[in-house]
Amino acid sequence: MTQSARDQVPRMLALVPYLRSREGVPVEQVAKDFGVTTAQLVKDLNVLWFCGLPGAVTGEMIDVDMDALEADGVVHIDNAEFLPRPFRLTVPEALSLIVALRTLRESATQTELPTIESALAKLESTAGDGAAASAAVQVHIERADPQVHDTIREALEKGRRLQLAYLVPARDEQTDRMVDPLRLLTAEGWQYLEAWCYRAEDVRLFRLDRIASAEVLTAAVDTHDQVARRDLSAGLFRPGPDHIEAVIDLDEGARWIAESYPIEGSEERSGGRLRIRMRIADPGWLRRLLLSLGGAARLIAPEAMAGEVQRAAQDALAGYEDAPIGPAAPYDRNNDPS
Amino acid sequence: MTNRKSERLMNLVIALLVSGHYLSKDRIRQVVEGYHDQSDDAFERMFERDKEELREIGIRIEVGSHDKAFDDELGYRIRRDEFELPELVLDPDEAAVVGLAARVWQHARLAAQTSSALLKLKAAGIPVEPDALSLVEPKLAATEPSFEPLWDAVATRTPVRFEYARPGQPRQTRAVEPWGVLSWHGRWYLVGYDRDRTATRMFRLSRVAGEVRPAGPPGSYTVPDGTDLRALAIQLSPAPPEGTATVRVRPGAGWALRRRANAVAAGNDGWDVLEVPYAGRWGMAEDIASFGAAVVVDGPPELREAVVSLLRGVVEQGAA
Numbered sequence: 001m002t003q004s005a006r007d008q009v010p011r012m013l014a015l016v017p018y019l020r021s022r023e024g025v026p027v028e029q030v031a032k033d034f035g036v037t038t039a040q041l042v043k044d045l046n047v048l049w050f051c052g053l054p055g056a057v058t059g060e061m062i063d064v065d066m067d068a069l070e071a072d073g074v075v076h077i078d079n080a081e082f083l084p085r086p087f088r089l090t091v092p093e094a095l096s097l098i099v100a101l102r103t104l105r106e107s108a109t110q111t112e113l114p115t116i117e118s119a120l121a122k123l124e125s126t127a128g129d130g131a132a133a134s135a136a137v138q139v140h141i142e143r144a145d146p147q148v149h150d151t152i153r154e155a156l157e158k159g160r161r162l163q164l165a166y167l168v169p170a171r172d173e174q175t176d177r178m179v180d181p182l183r184l185l186t187a188e189g190w191q192y193l194e195a196w197c198y199r200a201e202d203v204r205l206f207r208l209d210r211i212a213s214a215e216v217l218t219a220a221v222d223t224h225d226q227v228a229r230r231d232l233s234a235g236l237f238r239p240g241p242d243h244i245e246a247v248i249d250l251d252e253g254a255r256w257i258a259e260s261y262p263i264e265g266s267e268e269r270s271g272g273r274l275r276i277r278m279r280i281a282d283p284g285w286l287r288r289l290l291l292s293l294g295g296a297a298r299l300i301a302p303e304a305m306a307g308e309v310q311r312a313a314q315d316a317l318a319g320y321e322d323a324p325i326g327p328a329a330p331y332d333r334n335n336d337p338s
Numbered sequence: 339m340t341n342r343k344s345e346r347l348m349n350l351v352i353a354l355l356v357s358g359h360y361l362s363k364d365r366i367r368q369v370v371e372g373y374h375d376q377s378d379d380a381f382e383r384m385f386e387r388d389k390e391e392l393r394e395i396g397i398r399i400e401v402g403s404h405d406k407a408f409d410d411e412l413g414y415r416i417r418r419d420e421f422e423l424p425e426l427v428l429d430p431d432e433a434a435v436v437g438l439a440a441r442v443w444q445h446a447r448l449a450a451q452t453s454s455a456l457l458k459l460k461a462a463g464i465p466v467e468p469d470a471l472s473l474v475e476p477k478l479a480a481t482e483p484s485f486e487p488l489w490d491a492v493a494t495r496t497p498v499r500f501e502y503a504r505p506g507q508p509r510q511t512r513a514v515e516p517w518g519v520l521s522w523h524g525r526w527y528l529v530g531y532d533r534d535r536t537a538t539r540m541f542r543l544s545r546v547a548g549e550v551r552p553a554g555p556p557g558s559y560t561v562p563d564g565t566d567l568r569a570l571a572i573q574l575s576p577a578p579p580e581g582t583a584t585v586r587v588r589p590g591a592g593w594a595l596r597r598r599a600n601a602v603a604a605g606n607d608g609w610d611v612l613e614v615p616y617a618g619r620w621g622m623a624e625d626i627a628s629f630g631a632a633v634v635v636d637g638p639p640e641l642r643e644a645v646v647s648l649l650r651g652v653v654e655q656g657a658a
Contacts, residue, residue, distance in 0.1 A: 005343040010395055010454070012348055018461035033460060035453060043341065050345045054353035054361075054369035082356045085422040086461040090396035093455035095493065096448040100439035100478065107476045112435075119432035126424040136492045136518035138567040139478060167593050172629060174593040186476035188524025212597060259544060292624035295651030310656035312630040313649045319634035320646050 011036070012044055012051075016062070016083040024074045045069065053082060094130020098123060099137050106141040107186040109149045144191050144208035151214040152193055156181045161219040162195070165212040170285035174212060175199065180221035182229065187236050196224045203227050205236070243279040246286055247300040250274045254296035257289070275300070287312065346372035350388055351397065355421060360402055360413025389414075397421065423462050430465070437466040444479040447486065480526060484546035485519075488528050492516045495561070497533070497554035501547040509547060514539070515559040518567045529570050531559070540570065579615035583622060584636045586611055591632035595625070611636075619644050627652075 011034060018033070019025065031041040045064045052061035065076035089097070101123065105116045124131040155162045162181055167174045179195035182203070186192070191208040203224075245264075250257055255274055258266055263278045280286045283305060290297055290309045299306040349370045354361060363385065367373045373381055389399055400415050428436060440456050443449040459466050480486075484500065491498045495516075502512045513533040520527050525542060532539040533553075585595060589608045596602065599612040616622035623644035626635050635642050 005347055006391065006395060008344040009347045009351070009392075012344065013351070014454075014458050014461040017463075018457075021461075021463050034457060047341050047344050047348070050371065051348040051352060053356060054349070082352060086458040087397065087421060088423045089455050089458060091493065093451045093458070096443060096451040097436075097439055097455040099448075100442035100452050101436065103442050103476050103478045104435065104438060104474075107474070112474075115431045116435050119428060119435045122426060122428060122432070123436070126426050133493055136561070136567070138518065138520035138571055140520065140522045140571055141476070142523065167597065169594050172591055172593055172632065174596075184474045186478075188479070189522060190524070259542075288628040288630075291630055291652060292628040292648065293652070294624075294627070294648035295653075295655035298655060306656070310653055313627075313652035315631040316627070316629075316634075317646065317649045317653065319631060320642065320649075 008044060008047070010087065012048055013083070013087045015044060016048070016077070016080050017086050019075055019077040020080060020084070022075075024068070024076055027069060027073050027075055030075055042069070045075065048077075052079070089127055089130055091130045091133055094123075094127035095133050095137070098127065098131065098134040099139060102134075102137075103139045103141065103186070106139055106143075107184075107191050109153050110146055111150065111153065140189065141186055142190050142209055145211075148208060148211050148214045149191075151216055152181060152184060152208075152211075155214075155216045156184065158216070159221050161217040161221055163215040163217055164206065165214075166206055167210040167212055169210070170282040170288065172284070172288070178217070179204075179206070180224060182224065182227075194230060196222070196227060203230065205230065240279075240281065243281050244283060244302060245277060246280050246302065246305075247275065247277050249298040249300060250276060251296040254293050257297065291316070342372060346370060347388055347391060351392065351416065354399060354414055354416040355418060357415060360400075360415045362411055362413045366414065423458055426459070426462065426464065428459075428464050428466075433464055433466050436464075438474070440466075442476055442478050444477050445485070448480070448489075478521065479524070480521075482526055482543035482546070484543045484550050485526055487550035488516060488543065488546075489519060491550065491552075492519055492528075494556040495559060496552050496556045497559060498550050499553040500550045502541060503545050503547045512539075512541070513553050514541070515561075517561045517565050519543075520567050520571050522571060529567060538570070540573065577617040579617055581616055581619070581638060581641070583614045583616055583626070583638070583641055584611065585614055585626060586634045586636060587629075588632040592629055595629075595633065616641075623648055 015030075015034065019030070022030075027038055027041060031038045034041065036044075045066075048062050049064050049066075050061055060079070062080045063078040065078075068074050068076050098120065101116065101120050105113065105120065108116050124134070127134075152162065154160075162179050164177050164179055165174055166177055177200075178198045179193075180198075182194045182196065184191065184193055193206045193208060193211070195204060195206060196202075197204040248257070249269060250273060252272055257263075258274055258276050261278060263276045266274055266276045269275050286299075287305065287309055290299060291313060299309065349372070350366070353366060353370055361369075366385070367381055373384065376384060392399060397416060398420060400417060401412055402415075403412055436459065437456065440449075440452055443452055456466050480489075488498065490496070497513065497515045499511060499513045501509045503509045514528065515531040515533065516528055517530045517538075518528075520529065525544065528541040528543060528546075530539065530541075531537070582600070585592070586605050586609045587595060589610065592610075592612070595612055595614050596610075599614045601613040603611045605611040614622075616625075619641055623635075623641060626633050626641075626645050627648040635645050
C-alpha cells in the first residue's frame, strides 16, 4: 500500500482519456505505458468504476468492462465522456520536458533543427507557467562542426562505414581510422560518436570536436550485435584495471584540478597543499598536464614519471636557449566563473 | 483507504469540472460519495484537506459566485479551459522528437516528471513514441547534491543560503536569490543575486557544501526583467582572441595547435610554422608548454616568456 492518492489521482485523470481513445487495449500495454504493475493498474480500474458524474448511482458510473479484463486481459471503458482530455502539464512536468527538448536541440544537426524548433514552440505555447519557468534553465552543449556532424548522421542513417581523422590530445597524435558508427550521444556537455573502431578492434567514443574530418565510405557497416554499448549512467570516465594510479600534490594555483577531473581521494597537506589520488588512462595525458602547470603540481607517484616530466621540460627549454634569464613566474590560474 | 480517498478526489474533480457553475459546499457534500456520511466537522476537515491535496497535484479550484444577489454564498468550480491540456497538434516527426525527450534526463525525479508529461500527451492521442531505432542519445545528468534543492528554489523563487567552498579558500556562507541554473560542459551553475555582495554572481553547484537552506519565503524576490542566462553563460565561454602566436611545431606533432592555426608554413628541418590565435596569454602558454620540446613559440615575446617561466617552474621544482 505504498501508492498514495497523490500518485493515483493524476494517473487516473490521464488514464480515462487514454482508454477512451484505445478501445480494447491489452492491460499489460496500459501498465507499461503508465509505468506501473498490472496489479496496480487493475486497482486503478477498480477505483474508476466508482467514479462518475455527481449524484450518479451504480450503473451511471464510469463503466469498466471487468469481464473483458478478466477473460481477455483487455480494457474497455464507457460512460466517461466528461473527461475527454487529460489534465494539463504541471509546471514541473512542462519544465523538465522543455529542458529535455532544449538539450536535444543543442545537440541537433542542421537537418533536425527545424523539427525540434517547431515541436518546442508548440509545447511552449501550451505549457503556460511551465514555459515561463523554463526561461530560468539553460543547457549548453558544445556544437560540433556542422559538416562533420551531418556526415556522421548520414552514415548512421545509411548504415555506411566512416573514415575519420581523429585527434587524440593526450598522445598528441592525429590518426586515420575506419569505423562503423553505432550512435551519436551527448554526455557531460560534449557530443560523441560511439563506433566500432577497426584500428582498436573495439568500441570507442569519439568526441565530435576532435574529429578533424569525416567521410562516408561506400562499404556498409558490419553488424556488431554482440558488442556491448557503453553504459553512461555512471559517467563517461570509468577507471579500468589497466589504469595507473597517480598521487599528486597540488599548490594553490593547481587546486582546480581536484574539481575538474575525477579523483579518487584527497587530503590536506602542510603548506596549503592538497594531495590527490587519481586513475589515469593515458600517461601522456598526465605528462602534458604536469608540463603545463609550471611546477604548481608535484607528482609523488609514479616516481619514475616525475623525472621524465622534468627531463621533458628541460628538453623543451633547450628550444629557448636565447631566452632572457628570469625567475619562474608564480603560477596562478583562475578560470573560475565566480 | 487509499482507494476510497482516490475515489472521493476523482469524484470531487469531476463534480467541480462538469457543473459549469459554482457548486456550494452543501451541494458538494450531497453529491460527492464519501462526504455525506461525515459529521459537519469531519466533512469540513476532509474537504479542506482534499482541496489542498488537489492543489498540490496542480489542480486549481476557483472560489466565487455567479449570483450577485447571493454573494455571501460562495461556491467552487474547476474551469475546464484551465484544467484540460490545450489542443496540441504534432506531426509524426515532431512527436518522435518529443518522445526522445523521455531519454534525456539522467536524474530520477526529472526523468519521472518528463515521463508523466509524455503520458499526458499520449493520453491526448499524440503518438510520442521515440523512434525505436533512434541513433541520437543526448543525456543530461545532474549529480551534484545541491542540484535538486536549487532547481526547486529557482522554480519557486525562494532565496537560499549555503556554504560555498572555492578551491584553496575557506568556506563562506552565501545568501542568494536564485535566478536560474545552467549546464555548461556537463557542470551545473547557479546564477543569482548575492545578497551580501549585492551583485550578480555565478556559483558552481559542485562547490556547494552541505545543505541548501531557505533564506526567505517562496516568491519573495523578483528576477529582474531581461535577465538573460544565455548572455551570462557567455562568461563561461572562451574569451575572444587577443593575439596571434607564431609557433614552430615538429612534424607529426602539435595537432591541437595545427587545428586552431590560421596559417601553416614550412620552416627549417621539416618543422612547420603556425599562426595561432589565442585568448589569454597564460592559457596559451600552458597549451604550448604541454607539448614539451615538440612546440617552440617564437612570438610575441610576452608569450615566449610565459612559456619559458612555466617550463622553468617544472624544472626548478624537481631541483627543490
